[in-house]
Amino acid sequence: MRILEKLQEISQLRLELDKETDRGCALLGVSYLDEELKELIQSYLVQNNTIQKKIFDNNGGLATLSSKIDIAFLLGLISKETYNDLNYIRKIRNEFAHSKYSIDFNNKEVSKIIKNLKSHYRDSSESSRKIFISTIYGILSKINILKDKVENIKERKEDATKEQQLKDSMAQHRANIKNYHELLIQVHKDSPNKEELIRKEMMDYIKDVQEASVKVLKTVEKTTPPNNV
The missing domain is CATH 1.10.287 (Helix Hairpins)
Incomplete structure (x- = not known):
């Protein structure tokens, strides 16, 4: 899928996130981000499906979002700012996933983490939910532009x-x-x-x-x- 088609898909995701509850928005957004980060890393690696499946699936070394974030940064695929934002987003996902109670983006701990996010184009006075969605969208756009560049480099x-x-x-x-x-x-x-x-x-x-x-x-x-x- 070429870059313009992928960006259209990301725009559709944004519409889907707008329909979700706060918990659903956090879990769906980060799940999609996890998969896109995986594809970015895979596009940089030698194309051996057996080995890639082993390291990305189940208990493989790159099965978790945290490990994908680390290796993407160490390979020079993402910037320090994107690296930091991905980790903040991972923490937000964990707050929603592990809470015994129903929480939203106005939760004190969640709001505190969101204030650290940089990969968005929202004013800091806007709602935490809007800043979170904008950050997801911003990082996904960066990842897919990078993925397209990596594939072009490999072709050359x-x-x-x-x-x-x-x-x-x-x-x-x-x-x-x-x-x-x-x-x-x-x-x-x-x-x-x-x-x-x-x-x-x-x-x-x-x-x-x-x-x-x-x-x-x-x-x-x-x-x-x-x-x-």
């Missing part, structure tokens, strides 16, 4: 790796042809009767390299976008 790295592999392959082919040529010169001196055989092998090899190069170039032309895209 993959393209660069393929290009280097092609260069290495062509260099090896040139070295092999040179070796054939040197062998041909040596055979011409020492065993003239084998010269034609070596020459034929060299020409067959060159033909194979040429055919392989044509296939590679056709593939590159198909996968390389035009300059005006």
